[in-house]
Amino acid sequence: MGYVIAFMVLPVAIIATYSFFQRGQYGGIVYSLTLDNFARALDSLYVGILGTSVALSSTVTLLALLIGFPTALAITKLQPQHQNIALVLVILPFWTNFLIRTYAWIVLLSSEGLLNQGLLGLGIISDPLALLYTPGAVVMGLLYAYLPLMVLPIYAALSRIDPSLREAAIDLGASRFTALRQVVFPLAIPGTLVGCVFVFVPSVGNFIVPELLGGGKTVMVGNLIRDQFLKARDWPFGSVLAIAMVVMLVLLFALQARITKRVLGQG
Amino acid sequence: MTGVGKLGWVLAAVCFFLYAPIAIVIVMSFNASKIPFQWTGFSTKWYSELFANASVLEGLRNSLIVGVSTMILSVVLGVLLAIGITRHSTSSAVQALALAPAIIPDLALAIGLLALFSAISFPLGLTTVILSHTIFCMAFVAAIARGRILQIDPALEEAALDLGDTPRGVFFRVTVPSLMPAIIAGALLAFTLSFDEFVITFFTNGPSTPTLPIVIYSMVRFGVTPEINALASLVLLFSVAIVLISQRSVKLSQSI
Numbered sequence: 001m002g003y004v005i006a007f008m009v010l011p012v013a014i015i016a017t018y019s020f021f022q023r024g025q026y027g028g029i030v031y032s033l034t035l036d037n038f039a040r041a042l043d044s045l046y047v048g049i050l051g052t053s054v055a056l057s058s059t060v061t062l063l064a065l066l067i068g069f070p071t072a073l074a075i076t077k078l079q080p081q082h083q084n085i086a087l088v089l090v091i092l093p094f095w096t097n098f099l100i101r102t103y104a105w106i107v108l109l110s111s112e113g114l115l116n117q118g119l120l121g122l123g124i125i126s127d128p129l130a131l132l133y134t135p136g137a138v139v140m141g142l143l144y145a146y147l148p149l150m151v152l153p154i155y156a157a158l159s160r161i162d163p164s165l166r167e168a169a170i171d172l173g174a175s176r177f178t179a180l181r182q183v184v185f186p187l188a189i190p191g192t193l194v195g196c197v198f199v200f201v202p203s204v205g206n207f208i209v210p211e212l213l214g215g216g217k218t219v220m221v222g223n224l225i226r227d228q229f230l231k232a233r234d235w236p237f238g239s240v241l242a243i244a245m246v247v248m249l250v251l252l253f254a255l256q257a258r259i260t261k262r263v264l265g266q267g
Numbered sequence: 268m269t270g271v272g273k274l275g276w277v278l279a280a281v282c283f284f285l286y287a288p289i290a291i292v293i294v295m296s297f298n299a300s301k302i303p304f305q306w307t308g309f310s311t312k313w314y315s316e317l318f319a320n321a322s323v324l325e326g327l328r329n330s331l332i333v334g335v336s337t338m339i340l341s342v343v344l345g346v347l348l349a350i351g352i353t354r355h356s357t358s359s360a361v362q363a364l365a366l367a368p369a370i371i372p373d374l375a376l377a378i379g380l381l382a383l384f385s386a387i388s389f390p391l392g393l394t395t396v397i398l399s400h401t402i403f404c405m406a407f408v409a410a411i412a413r414g415r416i417l418q419i420d421p422a423l424e425e426a427a428l429d430l431g432d433t434p435r436g437v438f439f440r441v442t443v444p445s446l447m448p449a450i451i452a453g454a455l456l457a458f459t460l461s462f463d464e465f466v467i468t469f470f471t472n473g474p475s476t477p478t479l480p481i482v483i484y485s486m487v488r489f490g491v492t493p494e495i496n497a498l499a500s501l502v503l504l505f506s507v508a509i510v511l512i513s514q515r516s517v518k519l520s521q522s523i
Binding site for chain 1: 274275277280281282284285286289291292295302370371372373374378379381382398459460463464465470480483484487488490491495496499502503506507510511514
């Protein structure tokens, strides 16, 4: 426990303290209390970046949900021994190098990339499309990176549902779709929310995908925090941004826990 | 069973989506042409160039040092942590705190650690990277070990004590062997996580000791080259192999 406190609690405490201090003339920290950093974070420029991050991450989460839910459902319909194989197949890319998976999308999307060459070759387009360095490319990269994190918790929730509940609904006259909508979906809500949080949280803080696939044109809050720490050397302001991000994510966790409690309470 | 058929297509499409980009990189790594997207023939020359690239080799060396050190530290601490939180603490807040480093955004952890090391004026280098990797790898090891500890019958340890073994002997002769599959799985996972980790390394590393992901990062920023394709393929296959072995070990630990 001592290790956790030393390397986990202490850093958070230091960041929290820094946020009240001022930036020194040469990038150090001047230990005088101020709330200026918080006021600066409310500047429309930074609020805008936070808005972009939330909007992009929400899009990623929604897409991951739309793809991940049917995927998880499909896995539960397989034979038990095939289910394990399918799960390993889905999670395996997640354990591989994140930079390389992002890099693969540069190969696919760049103007001489394979997607453009394929479309040109088929005569569908006459000029290469600008696919890379767009917000769309950022969404694609994040979706690719975090889709497994959506599938796993939904699968866990779906596989815990007693199949006889669904059969009972069908026996009582519900159509397959109605049984899915009225019996399976509500019971899968807790797992689905966990999946959404698992996708949203790392998406918001990501700075690699916006940099490599967004070409620096799509700035997210992760890039901003990174730049404050490593380029502008304005640690107090970077700390404020990091705290804003973490507070937002904690609120999200709390919301998820609350909804889950309510759903389970009713059930 | 038309519903299953449709869902089967969804699964196939998702697997295609997940694997096609990786497969393309691997195929391109055998392309003889220097121009990234023109196939001119099969060649393994990019692989041999890779092994002549000094910065790649240095990155590999640093990554292996960090990976192995992190693995050892996080297994020892992670297993102790797991025993602590399952046997000696019923507080859910303590349990949540112990596993938190696995969930907190890596960027937040990274800047926090950077701030900590700079506050105590600890010079950045491989030591700080290892300490930082350990904090989140340890949480993963603890999570795996905890699942195994809950399955072990405490009567086994009590029996050993009753038969006259010392608490220390019980730990090494009963507890550790029965945790072995979880320890192996956790160790392999910790190693892969550390080997591929970028964000925390980026913040807590000094300039003179780049790890392999840092080297890869500086390479991919300048675009697509066949050499990166070759390096990427090797790193991908390496991680996949370790994760598969670790999965087997977890399965083994569940079946015993």
